[in-house]
Amino acid sequence: GNSVTQMEGPVTLSEEAFLTINCTYTATGYPSLFWYVQYPGEGLQLLLKATKADDKGSNKGFEATYRKETTSFHLEKGSVQVSDSAVYFCALSDRGGSEKLVFGKGTKLTVNP
């Protein structure tokens, strides 16, 4: 079945550091790929998405590129802020059918001033 493997945390960075959170997936067909973020005390929010190979999703300075050849969707940000401290989840969904999401385990990011 479909699955997502993401870098285990926690990750602790200083403000303005470069961030990479690795995510790889296993899926039949060509899924859509997502990064969700969960800020402390809040619900899951969609951060960015990509629906086909070589698409780049971007939002709030975060980027991720859908790499079919390496089955990866790594999350990057050039300069993190304290406000980026949260738990980040990589996820996929099959197109068609229920389009239910399959999530990775999450990576907790803490950014220190």
Add this chain to the structure above:
Amino acid sequence: DTGVSQNPRHKITKRGQNVTFRCDPISEHNRLYWYRQTLGQGPEFLTYFQNEAQLEKSRLLSDRFSAERPKGSFSTLEIQRTEQGDSAMYLCASSALGGTNTEAFFGQGTRLTVV
């Protein structure tokens, strides 16, 4: 519309009791999902509704779990004879079917503690 609403936010119950959670999706969304999230894990899919029809159920959804969406609007998730292993965050999400934006919007969840 203020987004997906879940009630209650927290529930503590004794083992063996029944509990029911409610989810009010975004009003124009015809798709509704339930997920369960345990500590240190990502959310896991439980079940899916398209309008009032329950179209998919995970193997995680034992016979003690039942979900309904009677009029294609709000949904309820009931757990009968709760067990300590049922302690988790229960998340509801909704999305639109078709169109250009099928993003799933999540509620803040109901945290269940079984003692």
